[in-house]
Amino acid sequence: MSVGIRHDDLRRRNRAMVLSAVRRAGQPSRTEIAATTGLSHSTISAISSDLIEEGILTEGKPSETASMKRGRPQVGLALNPEAAAVVTVVLSLNFLSVAVIDYAGQVIAEEQRRLDTLTMPRDELIGECTAIVRRRLEDPDLDVGSVARIAMGIQGITDSHARAMLWSPITPLTDIPFADILEREFGIPATMENDCNMMAVALQWRDPDRYHDNFIAILLSHGIGMGLVLKGELFTGTHSSGGEFGHMIHRPGGALCRCGRRGCVEAYAGNYAIWRNAKGMSENSEPVDVSDADMRALAAKAREKDGPEREAYRKAGEALGFGLGNLFALIDPAPVAMVGVSAAAFDLIEPALREAIAQTAGGQHSKSISFDTEPNELPLIREGCAMRALTFVDQEIFAPGVQARAGAGKVA
Template structure:
């Protein structure tokens, strides 16, 4: 806490918010976002929901129509909703105003989509890659290849894409575009958004890939009507995204809620981030493979591909090999521990678990979930509902597209971010 000598004591009391913080979005932006979320809405609905006068709603929506953001459409009202037989009119998004794209980085496959301003999918593409940790330039080349595929698929040219959102694993600062650390990049502190912008010729926003799964759920999935929920992904690593009060939570520097690198053991197993005892070092692919090689007596053999070893380990466990089984059980218990800590910290109403490994391996087991419940202090509290989703990678790309839609919308209907911060 600052002492009075550090700062001039401000007058008054209560939070000193900037003139346009995220919680105080411009009314026109709020109108546009409500209509986009609902598909269509009448002027009177908007006035009611935003608690503004019908005259203000009329003026602002007229400006949005004049500026090409909204159009009038036939309302889907019953005849009784439309007095005196007047044709009911609602407002909808000018979906063709912009196209945006979303891309997910991946070590074996990369996926991308193009959507219009209303969120409808226009094109999708996948490319095979065989890139592990490599230079940011190589990853930018991969993105450029996928971006060209997307444009071909949609019969589009680069200037038609207003913005691109890219999902990157690791510590990613969405605000600055800097990747502080990623398991895919061999250098730290790269401004990957700027590098991609230079390579692809379109404005780019980046974010942590699990954040973008949470954003995809918030924009397109089961999270649309939920105020607070968590997404935990278990694949090559462990990812976490959280939506609090209907907005993605990123923390002060964009690195918030990295469940993967919370410590579950002092001086524990070595994590690929370079530290010891991280949750990820006990539950992710590479952690299971490390144990599988010892359990299956493969320490002297050449390193096999991760997926092959995991399949062998899974087969051994199914066949009753107690060591193989214990590896999955242990990983499930550590994941239960991590989730229990998240529930204790954030009290979400809903948790979505996602990732290739979840359906087939260890975490659907009821004993892991019951372990999680036991680790959370009970006292009569209700525990979050947990669902296991097995999405394909296009959902991650949808999160990138949602990020791009936000960036374009806020740039045109909000204040520039440097003014709003």
């Protein structure tokens, strides 16, 4: 099964450890790193001087760490922004956005573009994606060293190897191997990530106190998506990319879902479902796209007075509550982040949600289940893509580091 540990793995892993400690802590001193990793000071010293020499880390200016303490002042270690760069590409409904990000995580260039994803033919959609990346990479104003990785995020289902978009609500097209396309086009390793998974990754970095071992990010938008972190790791299925939380069955044989099945959580809690319930349309009517503005107006009306609008949000809350309760029955309660335009209407959703969750096995401690909301998903998705790409560089490119170079050196 699992493979033994070779001697050379040791250094690689401990280098990865140090890099991860620096990325997490910002500007930790060698002593701090030794404490968090449990390695000896000598080892940390050796590794960090290697990494500095290789241009991966830099020593912070001592002034920054002025600490008024007695003794030799700690000198903080930081990621060298120039060590590498990554590119993020986020494709969402009628919107394409690209950013170039340095090794320290700062955005150094970006471009955004509106386009009609729903009607665009295949070649054009692919062409737009590669063109926007090319423009950023070839921009003469941008002095970027080597771009080490591209991470693309998309709403929809991606394959489990993070190579292709299999299906997406933003386009009728299917099975587009974006990762391969980008790799071929730019000669840079690329991945195709699911949007909700990236939201979860971003949350883990934004608020590690709240989001660490087990937590859930739920996208409340046209559809319902989920990113699930278990034991500190993103849980992605073996076949597809993410848990299909939105398509858990809430009511067997119930309302018509966009996926063609009946009774899915999404068929009660997706924007289109809330809309058709609020407008008194049949639960079997065809899902329609609703703009974010319309949804905000709907929420406002629901807040104003009791009526079908408020009832629609109540139904959404109920479906989400039973879905979450079923999920919690399996994995135990965990913090939840509600993301997306309907997260801004979470005040309308929450009461029914809590009532429903309390009726499930997972809701035993329903009081202690806590929700956080974030109406805007795009920044999260981009952040997640960036961190995904950067940690890949940390672990897979810079951690092996010297070994690879030494090997290459011997040949010369």
